[in-house]
Amino acid sequence: MSQYTRIRAGRLVDGRGGAPILGGAVLADGNRIVSAGPADQVAAPPGAEVRELSFPEGTLMPGLIDIHAHLTFGTPGRSYEEVMSEDSDDLMLVRAVRNCQIHLKAGVTTIRDCGARNRTTLSLREASRHGLFPSPRLLVSGPPITQTRGHFWWCNGEADGVDGVREQARKLLAEGVDFLKIMASGGGTKGTDQSRGSYSPEEIAAAVHEAHHVGKLTTAHCLSADSVANAVGGGIDQVEHINFIQPDGTRAFDLSVAEQIVEKGIYVSPTIQTGYRQIERLRDKTAKTPAEQAQLADLEYKLETKLKFVNRFRELGARIVMGTDAIATFGDYTVGLELLVRAGLSPMEVIQAATSVAAEAIGLGSTIGTLEPGKEADVIVVDGDPTADIRATSSVALVMRAGQVIA
16 A cells, blocks of 8 residues: 655745745655645545655755765865775775765765775665665766876776777776766876866767767866866766866866857756865964965865856856765765855756756756656755755755655
């Protein structure tokens, strides 16, 4: 016999961009949404057993999506190199389990992991699918494709040249990754150059072709301006970071490339909160060393340019999505939503960036991202009205993942 759950709240935001429904409700039957809308129109069949949950001051929303995470990290105060030299794959796997649970309690019901060593996140995904721990839905790339000694090379996904990239792409796809992550420029890995591209358009196109051939998507880490152009030229589905770093270290928006991104429907994942908590910590220090002063100035320059770049993309009509990146503390998701509002998106646009648009970007638009009949019952309730103040998303009163109430 079906076990229905009906959740009522002061308002409902379905993720499609329309005005909130006052006095809304969602009805779930098992792991599927049966109906969603005004509470007086959402009812189970006569005689059905129904569990009722009520949040008069809250807002019903689709579960949040983190389109760019690194679940094996979440290691505050430690560099990539320290983690990789000191931690085993087993330890990173256990840490990833913990990080999944923390993110889930914060309302994140789907995570796309954009790079980890060896098979750690593939094992994590399989454990999640077997129900071994409470978990968001997981999509994983495994080791990112990177040039020899390139960004994240210690994940063991190095590949050079068109043939090498093609071979590595095929290997990863055969192992069952959900999508391909390509390191199109240097990054935070020691010895790599953030201001220059790592792969040509032809090399990127080789990976894109292999993924698309089996119906899977691609995304590219792009810090340098030329790496964004190369990824777009290679047919990438999504660009990460979009910092537009020039060879001299400055950051300058490339309108021509941005227009191509919009024209081709490429998703933009600005990972806008990267470094923001460090900015807060440094600002709070009354006495800063010269090195800390320089770091703060660099991080503030990065943030201010990123805010401007996101605003420009919004004005052009780009499809912007929400991702956190390799953050120090999992569960710290909504600061990214707040920064997207600061960049010029409306609260409703930000909600869509974290729900329906993000779901489309990862190929799951028909399954999750909105509160509609037939979708999976990934539902959260937040205290207050996030369409008036996006900070309401930081106070999560209920999390339902595939019909199961988690918190």
